[in-house]
Each structure stands twice: as C-alpha cells, then as structure tokens.
Amino acid sequence: MRFSKLFGKTLRQAPAGAESISHRLLLRSGMIAQIAAGIYSYLPLGWRVLRKIESIIREEIDKAGGQELMLPVLQPFELWQQSGRDVSFGQSLFTLTDRKEHKLVLGPTHEEVITELAHRYVQSYRDLPLLLYQIQTKFRDEPRPRGGLLRVREFIMKDLYSFDVDEAGLDESYEKMSQTYKNIYARLGLPALIVEADSGAIGGKESHEFMVITETGEDEVIYCSNCGYAANAEKAQSAKARIEDVIASRSPEQSEGAAKQFLPLEEIATPRCKTIEEVASFLGVSTNQTFKAVFYSADGEFVFVVIRGDLEVNETKLRNTLKCSELRLATEGEVSEAGIVAGFASPIGIKDVKIVADDSITLGANFIAGANKAGYHFKNANYPRDFQVDLIGDIALAHPGDNCPKCGSMLSSARGIEVGHIFKLGTFISEKMEAFFLDQEGVSKPIVMGSDGIGLGRLLAAIVEQSHDDKGIIWPLSIAPYQVYLCPLYLDNTEVAPLAENVYQELGKTGVEVLFDDRDESPGIKFNDADLLGIPLRLTLSPRTLKSQSIEVKWRAKKETQLWPLENVAAEVNRLLRKKLASQGCAQFLM
C-alpha cells in the first residue's frame, strides 16, 4: 500500500475528549473515527487490524471444533419475551418497530436465536455436543459508552454457544474454550489473566473472565500472588477473620461452646453516634465488633441488610442472593417509611421487613448493634439468639489486604479490561426456548448450554493500551495492519526513488505486507508517522544508506538500528518475518 493513497490521516493532536491512551492513539493514527457516542467507523488501517484479530480467533475456534454460522441482527421481540430477558436486559436492548408495528430487537447477544435453532435441529443426544459460533455486530444501549473502543454501543463480537447432553459435557466444552481463548491471547501477544467472574442472576454455575491488567480497565480484579486465586471484585471472596469477642478471650475455658459466651443484651446510650466509626470509637471497640445496617430496594421490595461493621456490601452478591434484577440503595424516605431509625438500626425487634445477613455476623459474638431508638445501641447482640434473618450468605466485598480465601495470603487488586468471557449457562435458556433432546433412554432433557464471548474492538483497544510508548502504538507482528514500513528519504534523489520502488515491488512479491511511505515529506514526519502507526519493522532507504549499498532495518519495539545489504533485502526480510511469526505460532499472512 502506498501511503500517498491511503485513506485516513494521522493527527498531530488527538481530538478533545479522547482520554484513554488507546482512544487517543487509535484516533491519531487514523485507525478509527467516531460518529456518535460509542459508535465508531474503522478506517482502512484499523479494519486491517480487526480482520487479522478476527482470523486468528476464527482459526483457533475452528481448530477446537467450532462451526461458524451467521445469525440475524434483527430479532423478534417475542423471542426475548420467551426467554424473559426482555426484562433482565431491560434498557440496554435497542428496540425498533417495523411498518407493521411489529417490535424488533437489535441483537445484543444471540442465545435466544441460537437456542431457537437448536430447538429445531437438535433432537437426539447423537446431535450433541455442538459448538456454534459467529463473528458479528452486536448492539447494546449502554448507559455510558466510554474509553473509545473500550465500551461502545455497537461492536463486533465473536460469540460461541456450546450444546451438551449433561454437565460433564458442558465442563468439557468449557475447558476446551478456556484453552482456546488462552491460545488466542497468546497469538495476539496479549497477557490475559483468567479470573473467576460473577455468573449473574439468571443462573449458570460458573463463569470466568479474561482480563488484561491495565490502569484504564473498568473492572477490579482481586488476586492472590501466592496461590494464583483471581476473581472479579464482583465475585471475589476473602477469608473473613473470626473476631474473638473481648470477653470470651478472657475466659478461654468457655470458648468451646459459642452459645455459652453470649452475654445478656444490654442497652447503652450512644448520643449522636450515627456511623459505625462514631459508635466504635465512642464505645472504644473496633468496627469489627459491630453490626452495620444497610437498606436497599430490590425490585421494589425494601430489604434490610446486616453485615459486620468492618465489611462492606457487595451489591452483585446481594443481587444474586436476593435473585432480583433491580437493586439500589433505599432512599431516606423509604427507610423511615419502613419504620427504621437510620443510624441506630439493627434487625433486633424489626418485624415485617426482609432481612439479609452476611455470614460475617456469625464470626464473633457479643456485637454492638443499633437499638432501633435514636441515641441508643445494644451491647452483646448475637445471632441467632437476638434476631432472625430471611437469608444469610456471603454478601461482602473483598478488599486488597484481606486474606485469600484459598491460601490465607494477602490479596491484592488491580484494574483490568475484560477481553473475554466464558460462561456455563446451564439449562436456563434451553428450558425457556424448549430446546430439548432425547437421551439414550429416550428421556427428553433440556440441552446444557454454554456461552462465550470475545469483543474484537475491545481486544484491539486493550492491545494498544498494553503495547505502546510515548510515540505511538507498537503492534504485535501477528495483527499489525502492515508488517513493514518502507521509508525512503529524499524521494527527489534520483537513486533513492527507483530503488525504493524496487524494494516495494520485491517485498510485495514475497507476500510481505508493506506500507510504502511514498510521500514527499521530511524525515521527521515519516519517522513519527511510522512510530505512531506502530508498524513492526521499518526499512529506511536514503542517500546515506546507499553509500554502502544498504538499507536500515529497525524494529518498532527496539531502539537500535542495523544496516542490511540492499541486495536480496526482500528475501531476507521475508525470512525474518516468517521466522518471527512462526515463533509466535502464527504463519498466517493476510494478503
């Protein structure tokens, strides 16, 4: 490709509003252009990168036995009503109405459509297992698009659906996809960390996300560098320390029976102490000796949440525990309407309110709790002696510094970009969509499904976030828009121009992808553009190199340059690139 003919311009300054590194660099290098919030065009360079990413994904999935197909973007709204996800997806669904006043959905994902297909074509256990996938545009009306390609409303995604006869089959498909994803990231030169993820309210027993650790990531990953435990903060657990009650510790001989340690409930005045910190410091205890009360509205129902004072509520876990879809903090009005004295509340004596507790309330004894009366708290509150709860489980947020749930070491946290998600769906959707098969005994069973996704644009952005310097992008060879940046200087020189042209032609013949900077620009502009575009290998030809009948060779990622003989340079470069690609497990050339 001749640079002079290339559509798209490099920009010296990034458009205002582009803040993340990938957004700035992709705009400046002319790879993408924004048309509206969260909606982008791919220009020729960016599109070449995307297509290379796509073909790597396709190759790896095909290798794992996936069959590619193409599902429609336009989907009948009824299909979504059937699965019930018209509600759970809610506002994020793009909907439209056709001329017959028929409601349609712009597909944000394709479980419904694919399961409808499975319903039609899968009748027997002999038809299973199946791995079906597509690479196609998805639409989600995100509340807030951000970060350039990192979070958008229209995006290209590889979505794969697995169909198995049972959980064991699902586990196998899941493991296969997990390995396939690892292969894909390896070929993309992207260090992706696999972490445990929340599987949402619609069931599904297991889910993992692949994260690229970087500052601009939207997700928080909690991990243990000792044993390798890693999870999305939404899902992460931590070992909650048992708090030995002060009094109990004075009488170790009683410690065998927890109930024996329970001291009588006692009301104490705590004037003006509304927060946990105020109460704890007023009474001279640490926050982990207290109960904290937090109030939510879950699908419209008022919920009283109790958790130990040193911990915080993880709303994702709470949502899953409650099996609700809409969850928000209750308003002051709703709290007082429920007859609760904010700041002095506890479940003790509270009636007709749904109470959810974190299991931390059992890890200790004789806590401080609200007396449900302004200005007073209880001493020696104990569960279940003093109150009952409707639900109890782990609903606490894990923090860096907490202990690892697996090995007890200290947990750390980092920010990450989610570049892939594998998900054991189970039978939730197949039951709703009536995708059943007959097993060997002739018994009708729902197909056990999995669903795995990779957002290609986000992947591209994550690679830039992860591989750049202050000059620009540094593309891995496997996905660079071009492999070689041929950079002749002084094109008006009678020797340089024809030799450069010749090298360009020869490289092309060997199948090397070349961006030929045939523009009459100064060296500074050419070098800076080469760096900005991030083409892996730069070949510079100038009167200076011609003095020794040579050409300068430089890797984008490295500082040093070397001079190669001009003779046979095309064959040598071709050999070098193929060797490098092969060492990365990728011998694919995009012609």
Next chain:
RNA sequence: CGGGGUGUGGCGCAGUGGCUAGCGCGCAUGGUUUGGGACCAUGAGGUCGGAGGUUCGAAUCCUCUCACCCCGACCA
C-alpha cells in the same frame, strides 16, 4: 439517571455587547529545504451546535434544547 465540563474552519484552541471572527496545525499553489513533526510567499476554507428572546447591535447576555466528554449509578 445524579454531579462536573465542553460545543467557534478538517484537528487543537483564543475571542465577556461594538468595525470584515482570530491563531497554531493541517489543506492548495510556487519556491528553498529536509536523518526525528523545516522555512518563505500566496491562497481556499467558518449560518460561532440548534431554536427562541433581550438589544440600535449578540460567538459574547437570558430561556429552552441538542450533542459530546469525564466521574458516579448501571453494565445477562
């Protein structure tokens, strides 16, 4: 949806009631240059996001509205 911010040539910005709306980059033409974003000359390009209002006069003041960005909420 809550909080904050920005809309002025392709991009970045200046311009707080008064002449024909400026500057840098980019673009076009000609010339001199050029190993890390050169220089000179000439030139093209703008209903100042939109609507309404105040005023002799509005990019500038007022009202409404739209778009975009950031933080939060949200994100099977």
